[in-house]
Amino acid sequence: MKKKSTLPGIVILAIGAILAVVVGINGADIIISIGIGLFRLLMIAGIAVFGAGAVTTLIPLISNMKSARETQKAAEAQKALEEEEARKRKEDVRGLVKQLMDEEVDFVPVGNILLKEMDDMDEFVERNDKLFVYNDMKEFESMKEIISQARNALYHNCRGIVNLYVALETSGEFTTEADKIIQSNNELLNNAKEFLLELARYTNEQNEDTDAVTMIQDYADAIGQSLRHTYD
Known part of the structure; x- marks a missing residue:
């Protein structure tokens, strides 16, 4: 199963973080120059982008972890099946011997x-x-x-x-x-x-x-x- 890439989410997350930091550092100047209203909009935008980046990063990670668990379970199930088949083959020989002894x-x-x-x-x-x-x-x-x-x-x-x-x-x-x-x-x-x-x-x-x-x-x-x- 192809793993989902986390790169887009990481990029968006980084952009959001940078935007939020820049706005926060220069908040006073922005307030004076542009106004409190636009400052709030920029902060909301930065937080929104940061949140979107977090979501788009976490979803692929969670999906990949789920896929890894499913792959591991499938491998364990296959191993158990092979062991059971080997046991049956072994017991089959015993069964043949015992059956012939009875007959x-x-x-x-x-x-x-x-x-x-x-x-x-x-x-x-x-x-x-x-x-x-x-x-x-x-x-x-x-x-x-x-x-x-x-x-x-x-x-x-x-x-x-x-x-x-x-x-x-x-x-x-x-x-x-x-x-x-x-x-x-x-x-x-x-x-x-x-x-x-x-x-x-x-x-x-x-x-x-x-x-x-x-x-x-x-x-x-x-x-x-x-x-x-x-x-x-």
């Missing part, structure tokens, strides 16, 4: 594994967020979302297992493929856990330990490698 008894053991993996990764995301809130993590800001990305990959894998079961059911091929995906999930979980552990150790030591920084980067890279394997 297919043979899927229950695998479904329980998937639910446990999702719970564990959700907990890691929560711990990661708290670490970044409680500590100065500017050095690792670029890695802040790595655990959330790992969670997205794990949920993607869990959905994949559901799809495999729907297509293959309890065949040997399903077992082989599901085991591979579960192993990939375990790799994501282990790397996420070690990443958080090294991050916590680094913040507790409060130093620039090169080895700690290297370990954190190594586990972040390992998660990145797992992500590439997931989506390739």
Whole structure:
């Protein structure tokens, strides 16, 4: 939304102020030369122009402030909508797993594994967020979302297992493929856990330990490698 300009109002306000000051300073001479009546008219004119300038200045300012508030509210609403959509996508995977467990008894053991993996990764995301809130993590800001990305990959894998079961059911091929995906999930979980552990150790030591920084980067890279394997 285009902001309204306050320049016209400022100009009018300045003219009115100057006129009022000039008339006020030279009031005695004006009274003598022109008369009290004209002096009053000039004073009224100066005050009127000053008031008009004030109004034309305040209206755009108020309008701009209102527009800024509306823009902020719209941004907050959009963010809330995106978070809700992300939550629904995440819960949808859980819903698919639970639904299939209800419909297919043979899927229950695998479904329980998937639910446990999702719970564990959700907990890691929560711990990661708290670490970044409680500590100065500017050095690792670029890695802040790595655990959330790992969670997205794990949920993607869990959905994949559901799809495999729907297509293959309890065949040997399903077992082989599901085991591979579960192993990939375990790799994501282990790397996420070690990443958080090294991050916590680094913040507790409060130093620039090169080895700690290297370990954190190594586990972040390992998660990145797992992500590439997931989506390739």
